[in-house]
Amino acid sequence: MKKGKILVGYLTYITDENSVRRFDNFQKSLKALELFGSDVCDILLVDNNSNTETVDILRNSDIFKYRIFYKKNFIDSGHLFTTATIAKREGYEYMLYMYDDFIVTRRDVLEDCVSFLDNYKDLNSLRIPEYSVENQQYFDTQFTPKSENPDSVRHYNSVTKQGLKWFGPAKINNNKFYVNNWHYTSRPTLWRTDAFLKLFDDLEEIPVMQNFERYAGNKLIDEFVGVLDNGIMKTVKQSERTHLTMKLNNSIADTETPPIKKKEISDQLENLLKNWSSNEKH
Numbered sequence: 462m463k464k465g466k467i468l469v470g471y472l473t474y475i476t477d478e479n480s481v482r483r484f485d486n487f488q489k490s491l492k493a494l495e496l497f498g499s500d501v502c503d504i505l506l507v508d509n510n511s512n513t514e515t516v517d518i519l520r521n522s523d524i525f526k527y528r529i530f531y532k533k534n535f536i537d538s539g540h541l542f543t544t545a546t547i548a549k550r551e552g553y554e555y556m557l558y559m560y561d562d563f564i565v566t567r568r569d570v571l572e573d574c575v576s577f578l579d580n581y582k583d584l585n586s587l588r589i590p591e592y593s594v595e596n597q598q599y600f601d602t603q604f605t606p607k608s609e610n611p612d613s614v615r616h617y618n619s620v621t622k623q624g625l626k627w628f629g630p631a632k633i634n635n636n637k638f639y640v641n642n643w644h645y646t647s648r649p650t651l652w653r654t655d656a657f658l659k660l661f662d663d664l665e666e667i668p669v670m671q672n673f674e675r676y677a678g679n680k681l682i683d684e685f686v687g688v689l690d691n692g693i694m695k696t697v698k699q700s701e702r703t704h705l706t707m708k709l710n711n712s713i714a715d716t717e718t719p720p721i722k723k724k725e726i727s728d729q730l731e732n733l734l735k736n737w738s739s740n741e742k743h
């Protein structure tokens with residue numbers, strides 16, 4: 462399989478305010494991207510206006526094929542839209558999104574992930590966070606809170622409220638893949654680019670965080686998803702996503718979190734793409 466079939470979008474957001482709790486984890490996450498070195502992917506950096514120290518590190522890293530430096534924090538949904546847009550623009554059949562509080566744990570797995578989706582044409586996505594089918598309770602929020610395991614998740618479909626229906630496994634080399642009716646998640650997921658980009662077609666304003674997950678879950682209510690047993694990424698316990706969610710829940714209702722205007726992202730992205738230098742694309 463040729464390198465470059467997947468575009469991995471990597472979101473960074475390190476500021477003077479949050480660096481005390483986040484900078485060390487960012488450095489570990491950035492270092493772990495090297496595990497993708499022998500895989501069939503290229504990596505896109507999407508930076509949400511990080512501080513000068515972080516930007517310097519990112520500019521000097523040779524792990525990225527593309528770099529986008531925004532002048533504003535577009536939160537997670539801006540990253541998802543940007544990754545999908547550039548994946549389509551640059552001709553990547555698949556895209557994968559991740560954040561700077563995710564740690565890649567295994568190498569040489571993405572090729573098997575692509576093979577799985579190539580064999581299951583009715584699936585548009587494959588969930589790849591750390592997970593164990595044999596030890597589901599440790600990854601089920603009913604039994605294990607996110608404070609203990611940040612990769613813990615509801616074990617039912619959040620939109621339909623149906624319990625999970627499991628099918629599989631399908632074995633490819635040393636990896637096991639399953640299929641179930643899980644809800645959409647903004648956790649690390651491999652997507653067919655065209656399928657994911659369609660989520661933004663009818664939007665003028667893009668909801669953020671849990672609001673985007675609810676929106677996408679309703680759009681994808683009838684779709685099944687793939688699940689990679691063991692996964693290839695774990696979330697650090699000091700996850701910024703968890704921190705922001707707690708902060709929002711303590712101040713305003715999550716449903717009131719303001720969305721992002723798609724045109725604002727598109728305009729800034731278009732201007733950046735017009736002026737991509739050899740340092741942003743190589």
